[in-house]
């Protein structure tokens with residue numbers, strides 16, 4: 385990616401610049417506070433609050449989402465002593481779509497300058513987007529200079545014609561607006577809005593995996609987000625409207641227990657396949673207010689078909705985006721549902737690719753807390769933000785595009 389320094393965007397703490405990631409998930413809202421001290425990122429604190437206003441990754445109740453965001457932000461402020469007024473916001477949901485685009489420009493000078501790169505990206509962005517959709521990301525996937533392919537950073541090279549291949553991610557205007565409206569109501573400025581699996585990828589993938597080809601599958605509570613990387617850049621995105629909540633609902637119905645008990649039982653005793661437990665193992669559950677013993681196998685007989693269905697859907701998606709040709713290092717599972725015992729082994733068997741669980745990579749601070757796939761998106765948002773603010777990576781879609789207009793638009797609603 386092209387390097388360029390962006391202006392300072394977030395408030396300064398006593399030591400360095402503060403970057404806050406806000407992951408508004410279907411089951412939890414998570415605020416991760418990072419601080420950039422002399423270019424090095426340190427996580428200062430993480431807070432979560434239960435999320436009740438979202439379904440399948442999208443806001444369905446503004447008031448309860450606002451309350452949950454407020455709780456997460458207030459707690460993060462009291463843990464870290466930092467006043468939070470700007471965030472990098474995560475977004476997901478079935479409304480998010482991606483497609484490839486292409487642009488070309490003639491060069492004014494003999495050498496490629498930043499302005500030429502901006503012009504070629506602008507030309508690749510000039511595609512028809514329906515009125516009810518807005519562009520969230522325009523990610524360069526490669527440049528071609530006078531027919532020479534595979535150029536990552538053309539600045540400073542000589543040539544007469546520059547072409548750019550980009551991947552464009554769009555979302556439904558109403559869904560994006562609803563999310564921005566919630567942040568606005570809490571008094572938070574949204575510095576940038578980031579498609580959640582792109583943030584998760586920042587936290588859990590290695591540079592080698594991105595380079596050689598990898599699929600990241602973020603299985604959350606309401607959605608399963610799939611993205612594909614090859615040659616260091618994004619190749620494909622898709623969102624399946626299925627996640628851990630479906631397992632919980634199945635257990636609640638199958639065992640006739642409350643949703644909270646089903647969630648507890650799933651996390652404490654759940655496993656991907658019945659073959660993973662002995663026939664006689666018993667577990668304690670609360671049914672109609674009474675403690676009961678059931679065979680653990682009964683629980684797994686409910687979980688296994690749902691796991692198979694989810695993995696079949698993931699496999700179908702991987703086939704349709706040619707992941708079997710591209711993802712040579714395999715699949716990285718992340719998100720809370722990836723903690724289901726044995727899911728990685730079952731995924732390996734069903735998908736026929738190497739599978740590992742993606743834990744957020746080690747960053748200074750809060751090591752014990754962040755070492756959990758449920759924080760992959762939150763930590764990734766902070767990494768994305770700190771890369772942008774330290775000038776390590778230039779994301780050309782920030783501020784300049786339609787998103788800047790959308791933020792003003794949302795502000796306009798509250799005037």
Ligand SMILES: Nc1ncnc2c1ncn2[C@@H]1O[C@H](COP(=O)(O)OP(=O)(O)OP(=O)(O)O)[C@@H](O)[C@H]1O
Pocket residue numbers: 408409410411412413440441476603604605606607608627628629632647650651652654719720721722723724725757758
């Ligand atoms: N140990 C565990 N075993 C099985 N499932 C688990 C475990 N821990 C968490 N989960 C499940 O992970 C899901 C929450 O994951 P996560 O926090 O990544 O979702 P989210 O970000 O809130 O939702 P989404 O990304 O879909 O909007 C819940 O369904 C929860 O039950």
Ligand SMILES: [Mg+2]
Pocket residue numbers: 407409410580604605719761
């Ligand atoms: Mg999530």
